[in-house]
Amino acid sequence: MHDFEYCAPDSLKEAIGLMATHKSSARLLAGGTDLIVLMRARRKRPELVIDAKHIPELTELKINQEGLSIGASVSCRTIYENDQIAESYPALVDSTSLVGGIQVQGRASIGGNLCNAAPSADSIPTLMVLGAIANVVSDRGERQIPVEEFCVAPGQTVLEDDEILVNVTVPAPAANSGARFLRFIPRNEMDIAVANSAAYVELDETGKNFRSARIAIGAVAPTPLFVEDAGAALTGKPISEESILNAAVIARDAARPINDMRGTVEHRLQLVETLTKRVLNDAVKRAIGEKV
Amino acid sequence: MSKRSHITTTINNESVDFLCEPRQSLLEVLRDVLYLTGTKEGCNDGNCGACSVIMDGVLVDSCCVLGVEAEGSKIETVEGLSSKGELHPLQKAFLEQTGMQCGICTPGFLIAAKALIDKNPRPSEQEIRHWLAGNLCRCTGYDKLVRSVMTAAESMAEV
Amino acid sequence: MNKPEQTKSEFRVLGTRPIRPDGLDKITGRACFSDDFHLPNMIHGKILRSPHAHAKIKSIDTSAAAALPGVHAVVTGDDFPKVENKLISQGAAGMINIGEVADNCIARDKVLYDGHALAGVAADNPHIAEEAVNLIKVEYELLPPVMDVRTAMADGAPVIHDDFYPGAFILPTEKFLPNATRMQLGSGDLEKGFAEADIILEREYTSETIHQGYIESHITTVNWDDNNYITVWTATQGAFGLRDHLADVLLVPMANVKVVPLEVGGGFGGKERMYMEPIAAMLSHKTQRPVKIALRRDEVLRATGPSSGTYVKLKFGVKKDGTLVAADLHLAYEAGAYAGGPIFLGAIASTSRYNIANIQINGFDVIVNKPTMRPYRAPGAAQALFAVEQMIDELASECGMDVVDFRMKNLTKTGDLLVPGFPCAPIDTVKMMETVKAHPHYTAPLNGENQGRGMAYTMWFNLGDISSAQISVNPDGSVQLITGSPDLSGSRMTFAMQAAEALGIDVENVSASVGDTDAVGFSLPTVGSRTSYATGAVICDLVQDVLEKMCARVALLWEIDAELVSVEKGVFSNKEDSKLTMSFQEACEKLHETGGPITVHMTGSPQSFIPGTCVHLVDVDVDPETGKVDILRYTVFQDVGKAIHPDYVEGQMQGAAVQGIGMALNEGYYYDAEGHLKNASLLDYRMPTALDIPMIETVILESPNPLHPFGVRGCGEHSIIPPAAAIANAIHNAVDVRLNSMPMAPHKVCAAIKQKQAAES
């Protein structure tokens, strides 16, 4: 690995100051499961690595009536082992419990997943459909960015060189709502998504019709995609094979996949459709209180 | 060259301090600085689990941790599994049930399995397979290895 | 000679499950694998590798690398002696061109694959060495890459070598095309055979390049001292081959090279060849310090011996009653950058298990811009079987026959002439088929509409040939056994068990170790399922020598003729006075009175091509919407002659099966059009995890091999051969599609199902 300096600030203020000074030559280190691997592959060469695991705001997990706030450095394991999250935000458990294996989950953070901005990142579609907001800070001030606007290209986000992701906040789930995330990988664990899909649905009181829905897909475009039309097509529609298939087809048509070592265009399109169907069905089940 | 940092940790219940460069992984520190070579390198990018250690109670790949991050932390490696010449039940089971062949992945599996049993003393076969998916073994086909973990868990639950 | 008579029921040690001597070190972290070896004053090497698949090297500028603080030496191809092309024998493993071995270790004029080494750097630590490697500037002239066998064999294909020696893995081949050699096997009259056939099928199959995937990388430490003596500490399957090749490439006498084999963290055929040793040696020579080189995982995948991708074309003819009457096989196997891939073994494995009166095999060893193909557990066999056992499944179904009955009808039995022209050594193949048919798995119901069952059968031949062993009998009754066969998965114990059985003593009294090349005689590598069988047979012969010497010592004590002393189960007795006996232990305690402790060495060469058979049965569940194939149930039947240590035999069967499953479903090199390997990591080269596999049931059959004193057959490789074919047949059984391309990755399964649906509607 190249030579670099390391520091571990214990306040957000100090971290903001360091980022303001060093800008692009500094990178934050959360779990390191992307950053360390990329540095070793010579694809990232920061001169200063700032450990983001000793900053209280970034390591906090808060859950209350208004919703959920996940510090950027909180590990996947901390998230999916939290009973309240499992109860109220099971789709987040879907997403975080399959990142790498247990070893990776012990370190990998949702902040890192978001800031690394891989097209295949497994937490991002879920955060999108849950309407999560990324809260960002620098010495120039704070910004709130909806997660669906966060990633702009493979490995690139809207963050400026000096900005720090503090946490993501997720609104409390509405009544009669449910969400689900699924991905497809050739193995059963330890793989990068060939395609993934997340859905959030809100049903009416009868439990028979969609009030609204949000759908996002991944690994099938340069960034994870929030497919607004696919969700919108379900508004007011009855829960049926037909309406679900229709939404899945819209999601599939929004995908712009490539052929690479992880999959083919044709397979990815088929997977988007299949997974979207499956997550919608499961989200509906969760909305009416069934376990999936 | 960046300066080496002085890091203080607890490794296998003994306090240990060392000097390392920021670019040295915890794996490298364990193996090449402290000569604790029981922890193995298989891929050096988090894909094989051979370098598994338990850090502050959490199972991690030591290749994806910087040595400097270990400041103040408590680390368990394969060298600490047996105490006073007494093998850990997992070690005994791996030995007696042929839970290994070439042995290179064995320390990683032992540590990962220990982390599992610490959390879930009676895991099912499926839970074991899921937990160990981050560790690759190319020799055994996992059969005897998974059975060894099941046997160890049973023997630990009995006492 | 006082040969102890052994019958099966008499085994005291064989068939038991003692704990291996290296076990304790491996569970406590104390075992010394290649990367655990440190020397004082040691420095670290790294290698510059070509990013291009095919290019001329125009210039290499190492000045910036050499100037980096902490760097001690830089070497390029120019620092090495020019090694002439020359074929040298590798014993049972065939011939090798030493000039190409040298070029593969460090390129001079041309790079032939993504990852081909072309310079080395030694520095204070691996980080500095790596930074320095990246400061080396190379000017290339790009040449068109040739990335698969059909392109390489096509008219007008770019020529990779202006001149090359026909490679020879086992049997010689002839140069046939600019990038390919050919070998032919066959018998009978093909035309006549097809004329007799009622049903003729023609099919094509392909497979991708695959890797052995051992978890320990290649790591070597080399010290070239002032006396021109080179010592290598590394994990190798064959210390002697490494010694000889290193000596040949560096032009030093073999006697000046010592290879010390360390614990091997997996090999499967991939660690019988030299890779970084010449570079490490030259760096050591230049710096006068020991140099360690550890390959990164991507280097292992890009630049150490994978196994061939293939193109196979079959035409088979069968009579309605199920008799195979004609087979025409075209097998094109990647050789990689240099000739000498596993085509011959693939060809033998393709059909030897069946009697086919009229058969022709055209095998092609095809040079492509990929790393040089090396053996991978039953080299070349799984690829051939993937094709042929699917063909057999189809033919059985065309004949309306049960798949076991169909195979039974065509089964090769003891004495039948095999395709290469020698008779099948004794083995009970009928019993194998009967056992499969009687097993509950064969008839268990399947539940679920997308579930299916498949089977595949193989016959594979283990090697024999040269092994050495040395036994020392000590005055305390303990016995030291040193062999030249590196231990990959417990062979020290299986050697100790054979020695103990033959000596008639407890296995605890035998301490087995692997000798370095100065300590023991020449031995071929631990490959080809040969070790427990061949080294074991040599040990058994050696024990007879030891016992003969011990009898003479006892005769001295008893003051009688040596001929009058016999020995059985560790007890010496006087043939003329059965009451006069002495235990092995007592005889040992008196060794100093009769001339001192005994050490005997032996080099032997047991016969090669011992058949072993196995059948795999597998149940799968296919998700037709995603193409995912899940393995539900798996049973391996294998005839191992005699299971020395049943745990280890089961372990070989299970481990090989799971490697085969990996190859079947998800493993495969993915090169882009320019010839860059895109999945050079264990994340994207997808080997099975514990979660992908069920328990693997094992059924051991023991039809004794008369060429081994205890009936042992090789058993290490066989079970990697059938999984892909068995799974392909199971997928067909489940969803009625044929997968003719390996790996049967989800996207291919999905595409096949879609194609079928489209054809139906």
Ligand SMILES: Cc1cc2nc3c(=O)[nH]c(=O)nc-3n(C[C@H](O)[C@H](O)[C@H](O)COP(=O)(O)OP(=O)(O)OC[C@H]3O[C@@H](n4cnc5c(N)ncnc54)[C@H](O)[C@@H]3O)c2cc1C
């Ligand atoms: C073996 C393995 C398997 C994997 N499997 C998966 C998988 O299944 N699914 C998946 O989605 N990913 C997977 N990944 C990728 C990775 O684990 C995830 O992306 C993870 O969430 C990254 O989190 P981290 O905390 O490790 O990030 P880090 O590596 O610490 O950081 C990632 C990036 O984000 C930046 N960053 C971190 N924190 C902040 C912050 N607060 N503000 C601004 N920038 C910040 C860093 O500078 C860096 O550029 C895998 C990785 C490995 C090694």
